[in-house]
Amino acid sequence: MTPVSQLHTEQVEFISGVAGKLNEFLAVQQDMMATISPDVAPLMGSISNLVTGGKRLRALMCYWGWRGAGGPAADADILTAGCALELFQAAALIHDDIIDRSDTRRGGPSVHRRFSQLHEANGWALDNERFGHAAAILTGDLCLSFSEESFTEIGPRAAAGSEARRIFNLMRAEVMAGQYLDILEEVAGPVRDRAGSVERATSIIRYKSAKYSTEHPLALGGALAGASEDLLKAYSAFSLPLGEAFQLRDDVLGVFGDPETTGKPAGDDLREGKRTVLVGFAINLAPTDQATYLDEMLGKPNLGEDEVSTIRNIMVDCGALDATEALIDDLSDKAFAALEQLPLEELPLTALRQLAEAAVSRAA
Amino acid sequence: MTPVSQLHTEQVEFISGVAGKLNEFLAVQQDMMATISPDVAPLMGSISNLVTGGKRLRALMCYWGWRGAGGPAADADILTAGCALELFQAAALIHDDIIDRSDTRRGGPSVHRRFSQLHEANGWALDNERFGHAAAILTGDLCLSFSEESFTEIGPRAAAGSEARRIFNLMRAEVMAGQYLDILEEVAGPVRDRAGSVERATSIIRYKSAKYSTEHPLALGGALAGASEDLLKAYSAFSLPLGEAFQLRDDVLGVFGDPETTGKPAGDDLREGKRTVLVGFAINLAPTDQATYLDEMLGKPNLGEDEVSTIRNIMVDCGALDATEALIDDLSDKAFAALEQLPLEELPLTALRQLAEAAVSRAA
Incomplete structure (x- = not known):
């Protein structure tokens, strides 16, 4: 074969x-x-x-x-x-x-x-x-x-006190904390300082998504097979930026994606009031009146196609989309650089490379 | 001592x-x-x-x-x-x-x-x-x-494959299923056959409450200490009717209890639309027009003091309260008879007797 x-x-x-x-x-x-x-x-x-x-x-x-x-x-x-x-x-x-x-x-x-x-x-x-x-x-x-x-x-590999059990517990607690930070930012974001919005959104995707979707599952598999602490660290250097890039791509698709491909109505993330890194960049980079418009529109459940379109234009014009894409590139670069440092055999290395490519370049 | x-x-x-x-x-x-x-x-x-x-x-x-x-x-x-x-x-x-x-x-x-x-x-x-x-x-x-x-x-006593783990898993699944049956009966009860309402309500309290509050915890403790299958069966013969009596007492207090003592507004169970055994008896024993009145009032969030009082009168007059109290007595008798059959030392036996007495005779 x-x-x-x-x-x-x-x-x-x-x-x-x-x-x-x-x-x-x-x-x-x-x-x-x-x-x-x-x-x-x-x-x-x-x-x-x-x-x-x-x-x-x-x-x-x-x-x-x-x-x-x-x-x-x-x-x-x-x-x-x-x-x-x-x-x-x-x-x-x-x-x-x-x-x-x-x-x-x-x-x-x-x-x-x-x-x-x-x-x-x-x-x-x-x-x-x-x-x-x-x-x-x-x-x-x-x-x-x-x-x-x-x-x-x-059984024994995941028993009390095992590294695998520690990761499984941490994964559950962190994703729940991250989801809480996510809904908190939806309601508290508009009255918190705009300058901190990108940092807060970055923390949210780390806990709610990156650690949960890529870092912990990879570490869990490693731990079950008895991976060394060094290997788990090397896994993390690859999987954490990969997961962040994955979620940023998700956030971009949530506003700019094709509903036919994503399976979700366009602009639903905006109607839900998600204050993503993309939104954080826009709030900071757009002129004040446009930033205020964004604050007012986010979370309106009946946001129309026109308003969604206006928000898209604001995000493009102020450079928020570019800034997010640049961040995705930067995180992807970090992830792929760390991937090539992994002390793995060819087969798992190739598999992880394919998974990573699919995660950051997907359209749905 | x-x-x-x-x-x-x-x-x-x-x-x-x-x-x-x-x-x-x-x-x-x-x-x-x-x-x-x-x-x-x-x-x-x-x-x-x-x-x-x-x-x-x-x-x-x-x-x-x-x-x-x-x-x-x-x-x-x-x-x-x-x-x-x-x-x-x-x-x-x-x-x-x-x-x-x-x-x-x-x-x-x-x-x-x-x-x-x-x-x-x-x-x-x-x-x-x-x-x-x-x-x-x-x-x-x-x-x-x-x-x-x-x-x-x-650790080992509750590890994969242990009896304690089996009970813990079953307890969780059964209480969630029981809670679902509870909310299902709230909405489906009015269109289901009245004759089956007591039986359905009995099944609900068994899973949502009796197994969860008394049967499984007692068995779990026993299993952790390595109880024999016979002892676990004897535990169950005591704890299951006890738990049912406990929940029936709760249901009576939810309608007839003193808010000062229970810490809950009087009639809240009726406003939530709980279709308890007490309600089941009333639906079956009351004259048709009163049963229909009950069906209409249950689940109304703004039920007033007058309406709660009318419902209480219906439950007393038709014998639903008496029927429930008789059932509590019957289940208590079963529980205490089974208790005296338990092959236990004096200390745990006395302790369980005290817990059982507190559970069925409480006012809050």
Whole structure:
């Protein structure tokens, strides 16, 4: 087998192994839940539906972190770790969509919308939206518990006191803290000093996204395979700037992306009031009246196409888009430079390079 | 020492040991969170505040389950288990209060209200209620993760594959399923068959409350101390009817309790639309027009004192209150009969008897 086809084969096997592990895990849970009541089926359906799709970025980072540290290709523990990460991501998405009032997820209704629709379809009493939110809070909690249950199934490698468990705990706490900083900045940003907005937005993407999506999954895979402290440090030098560049790209797509490709309505990040690094640059670089206009428009749920277009123009004209693109380039350069320093064999190195390229140059 | 004073001393030592463990655990988390940003302090403050009070019913059930199965009085593992249960309960309360739109908890503002007040006090932008809910979802998620992190710290006794871990997993899944059945019945109850309402309400209290508050904590303590399958079964024969009686008492207090004593406004359960066993009896025993009145009033957030009073009269007149009290008596009898069959030493037996008496005869 050529290195390229070996990489492809391994990756496909891992992804399908994780999918199999997820099915197996959820089938056991489904049997347990069915003994309680047939009425709880929609909770399980929502979770199964959500873990079926997605880019599996975190599971793949974990896998190649494991392989890079010498973990064998076919191993049950790394499949279980991938399964736990996917369940955690599903839980985070369920609650995130409630928080952001996002009605769609991967082209379909988000979980709270699914429950609202179930309410409407059955002609139930009281408020369908409130029921949807309540049911989705509980579904997310259940999925969060499943994630941990799955992670514990790894056994000794992820037991109390292990480096892998430390990373898993830190990952969860940091992403929740980062999400709080994100919603805090939405409401507190307009009354805080403008000069600090880029720095605050950078801290948010670090905790909410970069550490969670790339740094911790890669380190987790490494730790499960017994990586040295030096290797984990080298992983971080690559994965942290990569994750930041990944999220900055996401933020640019949230305002300038093609809805056909991203699957999200254009300008939704603006309607949600996300105060991203891109917004931070704009607030600081645009003339005062335009910055004030931005402050006023951000978070308006009924922002029209015209207003979104005006905001885009402000971001382009004042140089905020250029500044963000320059930062993405800078972080990408750092990530790729650190990648080439990684003491890895050719296969995991190539795999991580491909993942990194896909992460920073994507259009969706 | 007399048996009574030994029991008291042990229980006080355990409770203060759990409080100490909680402080210690949360101090470590606080240090970690402080490295992210001082802005995340309110999340930690909310959690600390919530685990400070409470009856510690679950932790105590766990403790005496442990002692009954031969666990030693002073042991770090059982303190850690108590700490994990208290953190799980705090997480459940945070999300429960969002779901039930409860603005008060133990006489103070609930967590989502605390965050709404923080928003108002700082003059932040956008919607304070929405911010409160979002922040409380994240605080509950963080607390749920902490609970599991703490549970894992027990080590080998609670490792993958252990009976204690199995019970902990089942407890989490069942309480979330039970809470879903609870909110489902609020909306679906009015269009479902009235004849099945008592049975459905009984299933809800079993999963949402009895298994979670008494059966699983007692079994968890027993399992950590290596209890036999027979002892765990005997525990269950006592703790499941006890937990059901406990929740039925709660439901009666939610409608007939003295607000001064319960700390909750009278009739709040009716405003939330809880379709309890008491409500189920009323729907079935009251004349049709009164049952229909009940269906219409349940879940009205602005239900007045007069309407609450009318509902109370209906419940008394049709015999629903008597039927519920009779059920509480029946379940209590079952629980106490099973208690006397437990093959325990005098100390844990007396302790469980005291806990059981407090649970079913309380006024708050």
